[in-house]
Amino acid sequence: MENKSLAQVRELFQDDRFATLNGAQITEIGDHFAKCELELEERHRNALGAVMGGATFTLADFAFAVASNWEKPGTVSLSSNITYLGGVKGSRLIAEAHRVKDGRTTCYYQVTVTDELGTQVAAVTVTGYHTA
Numbered sequence: 001m002e003n004k005s006l007a008q009v010r011e012l013f014q015d016d017r018f019a020t021l022n023g024a025q026i027t028e029i030g031d032h033f034a035k036c037e038l039e040l041e042e043r044h045r046n047a048l049g050a051v052m053g054g055a056t057f058t059l060a061d062f063a064f065a066v067a068s069n070w071e072k073p074g075t076v077s078l079s080s081n082i083t084y085l086g087g088v089k090g091s092r093l094i095a096e097a098h099r100v101k102d103g104r105t106t107c108y109y110q111v112t113v114t115d116e117l118g119t120q121v122a123a124v125t126v127t128g129y130h131t132a
Contacts, residue, residue: 032099074132090115
C-alpha cells in the first residue's frame, strides 16, 4: 500500500466535481476504506424538505470511489444498489465504505450512510471493476 496522507488523497479526488461541488469531503482513509461527510444545506433537500435520495447516493458513491481508488487508481462502479432505511434527523451525512471482497477483475464494497446522530439512513452495496 502506498502511504498517502489525507491531504494528498483529498487533492487526488478534488476533480470529482459533482461530489465535491455538492459539498462531499473526505474525512478518513484506511486500508480499502474511506469515510466521507456532507454538511446538509437547503440545496440538498427536496420539495418536501427531506434530504434528496440523490444527495445520499452521491455521498455513498464518492466514499466507494475513494475507498477503492486512493491506494491504487483504476476501479469504477459496475453496479450499485441503495436501500433507504430512514429519514435524516441530523444536519450531516456520513458515508463509510468498506471492501468486502477483492478479486482479479472485480471487487465488492459495502457503504453505510448515517447522520451525525447515528441514524442509519441508507445501506449501499457496490460491485466495482478494476480497469487497470
